[in-house]
Amino acid sequence: MEGLVVIVLLLPLASATATHLSAPRLHRGSVRISIIGMVATFAVTTLLLGQTLAGAPAGEIRLGTSWGVLLFDPLSTLMAFVVSGISLVVHLYSVRYMAEERGYPRFFVLLGLMTAALLLMVSAGDLITLLIAWHLIGVLLYFLLGHDAASQSAHRYAAWTLLTYRFGDLPLLLGAGLLYHAFGTWSLHAIFAQLASVPDPRTVLGLPLAETVSGLIALAAFARSAQFLLHTWLPYTMSGPTPVSALMHAGIVNAGGFLINRFAPLFVTTNGVLHWIFFVGLVTAVIGSVLMLAQNDIKKALGYSTMGQMGFMIMECGVGAFSLAVYHLIAHGLFKGTLFLGAGGVIHDARQDDGVPKDDLYTFVVERRPARRRQPWLLMAGITLLVPVTILVIAHWLVASDFFQKQGAVVLLFFGWVTGAQLIFSTYRMRTENIWRLMGLILFSFTIVVIGYTLISHAFDLFLYPDPAFRSRIYAAAGINVYWFDTLVILMTLVVVLGWLATYYADENGRRWKGRLSLLWRGFYRLVARELFVAGLYARFSERLIGIATRLNVLLRWS
Amino acid sequence: MSSLGYLAAAVFLPLFPFSMLFNRLFARLDNAAARMGLLLLWPQLGVLALGTLGERPPAWMLRWAVATAALYALRSVAVRDLGLWTGYMATSAWALLWLAAAFGIAAADWVLALQAAGLSLPFVLLAWLVGRIETELGAAYAGVGGGLAETLPRLSGILVLAILAAVASPLVPGFFALLATTVHALPVMPGVATLILTIWLLWAWSGARTLRGFIVGPACAEPKRDLGITATGLLGLAFVVLVLAGISISGVLI
Numbered sequence: 024m025e026g027l028v029v030i031v032l033l034l035p036l037a038s039a040t041a042t043h044l045s046a047p048r049l050h051r052g053s054v055r056i057s058i059i060g061m062v063a064t065f066a067v068t069t070l071l072l073g074q075t076l077a078g079a080p081a082g083e084i085r086l087g088t089s090w091g092v093l094l095f096d097p098l099s100t101l102m103a104f105v106v107s108g109i110s111l112v113v114h115l116y117s118v119r120y121m122a123e124e125r126g127y128p129r130f131f132v133l134l135g136l137m138t139a140a141l142l143l144m145v146s147a148g149d150l151i152t153l154l155i156a157w158h159l160i161g162v163l164l165y166f167l168l169g170h171d172a173a174s175q176s177a178h179r180y181a182a183w184t185l186l187t188y189r190f191g192d193l194p195l196l197l198g199a200g201l202l203y204h205a206f207g208t209w210s211l212h213a214i215f216a217q218l219a220s221v222p223d224p225r226t227v228l229g230l231p232l233a234e235t236v237s238g239l240i241a242l243a244a245f246a247r248s249a250q251f252l253l254h255t256w257l258p259y260t261m262s263g264p265t266p267v268s269a270l271m272h273a274g275i276v277n278a279g280g281f282l283i284n285r286f287a288p289l290f291v292t293t294n295g296v297l298h299w300i301f302f303v304g305l306v307t308a309v310i311g312s313v314l315m316l317a318q319n320d321i322k323k324a325l326g327y328s329t330m331g332q333m334g335f336m337i338m339e340c341g342v343g344a345f346s347l348a349v350y351h352l353i354a355h356g357l358f359k360g361t362l363f364l365g366a367g368g369v370i371h372d373a374r375q376d377d378g379v380p381k382d383d384l385y386t387f388v389v390e391r392r393p394a395r396r397r398q399p400w401l402l403m404a405g406i407t408l409l410v411p412v413t414i415l416v417i418a419h420w421l422v423a424s425d426f427f428q429k430q431g432a433v434v435l436l437f438f439g440w441v442t443g444a445q446l447i448f449s450t451y452r453m454r455t456e457n458i459w460r461l462m463g464l465i466l467f468s469f470t471i472v473v474i475g476y477t478l479i480s481h482a483f484d485l486f487l488y489p490d491p492a493f494r495s496r497i498y499a500a501a502g503i504n505v506y507w508f509d510t511l512v513i514l515m516t517l518v519v520v521l522g523w524l525a526t527y528y529a530d531e532n533g534r535r536w537k538g539r540l541s542l543l544w545r546g547f548y549r550l551v552a553r554e555l556f557v558a559g560l561y562a563r564f565s566e567r568l569i570g571i572a573t574r575l576n577v578l579l580r581w582s
Numbered sequence: 583m584s585s586l587g588y589l590a591a592a593v594f595l596p597l598f599p600f601s602m603l604f605n606r607l608f609a610r611l612d613n614a615a616a617r618m619g620l621l622l623l624w625p626q627l628g629v630l631a632l633g634t635l636g637e638r639p640p641a642w643m644l645r646w647a648v649a650t651a652a653l654y655a656l657r658s659v660a661v662r663d664l665g666l667w668t669g670y671m672a673t674s675a676w677a678l679l680w681l682a683a684a685f686g687i688a689a690a691d692w693v694l695a696l697q698a699a700g701l702s703l704p705f706v707l708l709a710w711l712v713g714r715i716e717t718e719l720g721a722a723y724a725g726v727g728g729g730l731a732e733t734l735p736r737l738s739g740i741l742v743l744a745i746l747a748a749v750a751s752p753l754v755p756g757f758f759a760l761l762a763t764t765v766h767a768l769p770v771m772p773g774v775a776t777l778i779l780t781i782w783l784l785w786a787w788s789g790a791r792t793l794r795g796f797i798v799g800p801a802c803a804e805p806k807r808d809l810g811i812t813a814t815g816l817l818g819l820a821f822v823v824l825v826l827a828g829i830s831i832s833g834v835l836i
Contacts, residue, residue: 047811087829089836125732151836154761155752162751165790166742169798172731178798182790189786193779200765200775209836228772572660575653581666582605 025084027071028093031103032142034064035110039135046128054118057131061114064138065107071095072104076486083148083212090155090209092148097487098284098349102145105353109273109360110138116364117266130170130264137163141274145281149209150199153285157195157243157278161188164275168263177262184256191246191253195282198239205232215288233292240286241300248279248333251307255558258314258326265363268322272329273360277352279333283340284349284487290340290500291493297501301341301434307334310555317551321366321373329359335438342431343501346483397531398458403451404527406462408520411443412436414470418477429498430508437515443469444523452530587635588643594628595680595698597643598650601673608669614713617665618706625676625698633691638684641771647680648777655784659791664715664722667792668708671748674781675701675756678763681774685766693834700755700831703824704747707817711741715796718806724795732801736809740817741796747824749789750782755828762835 038060045053075081081096114134121130140163144156161184168181199209205225206214218233225232244250249257257276261268283290283300290297311331318324332355339348415436419426426432446469450462488494502508553559593600604624611617632639639647654674661667676698683694712722714737719727730738750756760782767775809817 088833090832151761151832155757158752158757162746172798173729173800175794175798178794182787182794185790186783186787189783193783196761196764196779197768197775200768203765204769227769568656569660572656572658576657576660579602579657582602582609 024071024074024079024082024095027067027074028084028095028146029086031064031067031071031107032093032139032146034060034067035135035138035142038063039132039139042128042135043132046132051122051127053128054131057135058114058118060135061107061111061138064142065104065111068100068103068107068142071100075100090149090151092152092210092212093146094148094211095146097489098281099146101349101353101487102281103142105356106138106141106145106274109270109356110134110141112360112364113266113270113273116269117264120266120367121264124170124264126170126172130167133163133167133170134266134270137167137270137275144278148211150202150211151209153211154192154196154199157247158189158192160275160278161185161192164188164267164271167267167270168260170264170267171262174262180256180259180262184260187246187253187256191243193243194239194246195243198236198243201227201232201236201239205236211285218288218292231294233289234294234296237286237290237293237296238299240282240289241296241303244279244282244337245303246279247282248276248337249307249311249330250279250303250334250337251310251330252557254307254311254330255554255561257330258318258323258554259558261320261322261326265367268325268366269360269363272325272363273356276329276333277336277356280336280340280348280352283337284345287345287488287493287497290345291496293500297341297343298503299341301338301501304334304336304338304341307331308338309334313551314554317548321369322363325359325362325366329355332359339431339435341501342434343429343498344431344435344480345497346487347435347480349487350480350483398451400527400531403447404524407444407447407451407523407527410447410466411469412440414466414473415439415443418470418473421474422477422481430502431498433508433512437519439473441519443473444519448523448526451527584635584637587631588639590631591628591635591639591680594624594631595647595676596628596650596673597646597677597680598653601650601654601677605666605669605673608672609666614710617668617709617712621668621672621702621705621709622699625672625679625702626695628676628679629691629695629698632680632683632694638686639680644681644684644771644774647677648774648781651675651677651781652777652784655781655788658788659784661788661792662724662795664708664724664792664796665712667788668705668712668748671785671788672702672705674785675705675748675750678760678778678781681763681767681778682759685763685770696831697755697759697835700824700827701759704744704754704756707740707744707820708748711737711744714809715741719802724792727796727802728799729797729801731797732799733806734808736811736814738797740809740814742793743818743821745789745793747821749785753825753828755824755831758828758832758835765836 038057041060042053042057045056049055075095075097079095081094083095084093085091086093114131117130117134121127124130137160140156140159144153144160147153147156165181165185168184169178171177202214203209205227206217208214227235246253260271263271308331311327311329311334315324315327315331318327332351336348336351336355339345339351419432419436423432446465447462450458450465453461484494488497550556589600593603596604608617608620611620651674654670654677658667658670658674661670679694679698679701682697715722715727715730718734718737721727727733730741747754747756750760760778764775764778767778
């Protein structure tokens with residue numbers, strides 16, 4: 024097992040080196056080496072995951088004295104499997120997609136190195152190795168995004184990404200330094216063992232150590248996972264090659280969720296940090312989703328969609344559903360990777376048919392399609408509110424009857440409820456002759472998805488955190504006072520119920536409100552369309568800094 | 583003796599405004615070999631001067647050193663001339679050696695000398711590249727030649743590696759030196775540690791701007807003479823050695 028972990032890291036590294044060295048002789052044919060290397064990497068990670076699933080004990084391998092420790096535990100093997108799988112798909116896709124690009128072999132070399140860095144990150148067993156991998160990913164992503172050496176804009180936004188990533192490296196480094204001084208070791212295993220043996224009352228600069236360090240780690244995760252105010256790089260990196268966008272959105276951006284999971288033994292000892300993580304995730308999820316709706320460029324919309332999803336993933340960590348965040352990052356990686364790799368096809372199709380829905384009267388008269396048959400809005404609102412929540416509660420209750428005891432599970436139930444309700448509302452607005460048949464099919468699909476989701480997330484929980492006491496501690500660390508929680512639940516239920524009733528009512532009688540709200544709505548749309556001016560503010564700040572530096576240089580006569 | 587020793591150390595492990603002396607001298611040198619020699623020797627003289635003091639520098643001098651490093655890191659962001667940029671970055675990096683000496687990271691003088699050499703090597707290579715670019719393009723000025731990746735792919739590959747090493751990217755000696763300095767400063771002077779990290783961030787920004795100015799853009803119309811395969815191979819090998827040196831030095835520093 025130990026040997027396999029090292030082989031997993033060496034394979035992409037060796038194939039990248041061989042691709043680079045053979046490029047002058049084999050030219051474009053050299054990328055075959057890269058593909059073979061990735062196939063082999065994926066095969067070995069599959070074997071590793073298989074062994075872990077079969078119950079092979081977790082352990083570590085030490086390549087150096089103070090650093091160079093590699094882990095093989097459920098989290099690292101699962102993540103290595105996901106990383107190598109996505110990387111293999113991106114490699115295969117790039118063979119034809121990048122064929123006309125200059126620097127074709129170089130692109131595969133960089134992809135191989137990036138895969139090696141990602142694999143090093145997920146299997147890092149000490150803080151130094153983790154820092155090295157964390158830093159390297161930012162540097163390699165800069166070169167992958169700026170692959171087109173003739174494009175100034177690609178490099179501009181690649182540099183923006185690099186800076187955000189470097190900004191995220193700093194709190195991680197500070198946190199690592201504090202942990203080293205507190206525990207006298209760089210080894211994650213040794214640090215977590217000490218944390219588990221005694222509750223840690225230590226302070227640093229008058230602040231509690233665990234809270235300070237976990238806050239810094241969370242900040243590093245926020246930068247990597249594009250949380251609000253550190254998100255601007257994500258939607259702007261679309262000038263890079265599409266396979267890189269796919270790899271970035273499917274694999275690299277999820278690193279925040281991985282990092283919080285890796286430091287789970289630290290987070291369970293904290294008080295209040297997870298609440299802040301929840302808050303940041305929630306704000307990001309809402310803002311990312313709103314900004315996505317205002318975009319008219321498919322790739323930029325996908326960028327903001329990823330931001331929203333990352334917010335949701337971080338929020339899951341904030342409610343204590345750590346393993347669910349891992350499941351989310353894998354599921355998101357798969358569907359977002361697919362969307363990016365298919366974006367070119369969608370753009371091609373859009374050139375044939377714009378897909379803009381036609382007016383009801385036009386479709387009825389010219390296309391002779393049936394007019395939309397509306398059902399009573401109150402009945403539909405009732406179905407929208409009751410059916411999804413019933414399915415969700417039954418599915419959760421079947422998997423774990425005590426789920427109502429976990430505040431995090433209840434919070435996530437609300438999001439499932441809103442999503443299910445949204446699905447029924449979309450059905451209600453669709454043009455169909457038999458709405459009940461369509462709704463029946465959609466609800467059946469929803470039930471299958473919910474049951475599958477519940478079962479898989481439960482399986483992830485058991486696989487990643489097999490100790491039930493530890494699982495309870497995670498939820499406890501994320502919990503709040505029961506009185507306040509119950510009050511919030513009642514409040515949120517009221518908001519959801521009244522919100523959907525208002526939505527259905529407005530859909531039926533909306534024209535009366537339109538005039539009054541349009542001014543407010545237009546103002547809000549302008550703000551959202553300009554992405555809340557965040558990127559502009561950063562650009563202004565950097566220009567100001569460059570201006571100060573120039574003035575200093577002139578004042579000091581360039582010496 | 584102590585005051586003279588401190589003065590010598592402040593000149594050779596440059597503290598502002600003594601740092602202006604090095605930068606003025608560096609800018610005046612036209613010859614690449616002379617610049618390379620200066621970059622190698624200057625900090626070693628500083629390490630020697632620091633060694634003669636026989637005591638750890640006081641806290642106010644450390645704040646002065648980190649302020650110098652920050653000043654030159656910020657100034658390097660606005661510099662377009664690669665030669666000047668090399669001088670500023672070297673000044674910023676060497677100033678941080680004061681902290682390495684003070685926090686006892688370099689337990690022996692030879693370790694500090696090794697650290698200084700490790701920090702200087704990427705700048706030595708940059709000085710050589712400046713000469714080469716000036717020969718080919720007439721000036722090593724960001725944005726003037728532009729598009730080096732298309733025009734001189736091998737040379738720009740080496741330039742990328744040299745800049746990455748100069749901004750203390752992982753596995754080169756500079757990375758471990760900065761990591762060790764930050765970690766050791768953290769419990770004693772947390773503000774200084776945070777400032778070191780900010781300097782690191784400024785280096786990355788400055789490096790990315792410099793890279794963009796040189797390698798990005800459409801290819802130059804006139805044909806240029808790129809590095810030979812052997813020279814590129816040898817320079818690539820030098821980077822492998824630099825990485826190995828970084829890994830070796832990490833055992834001593836952290």
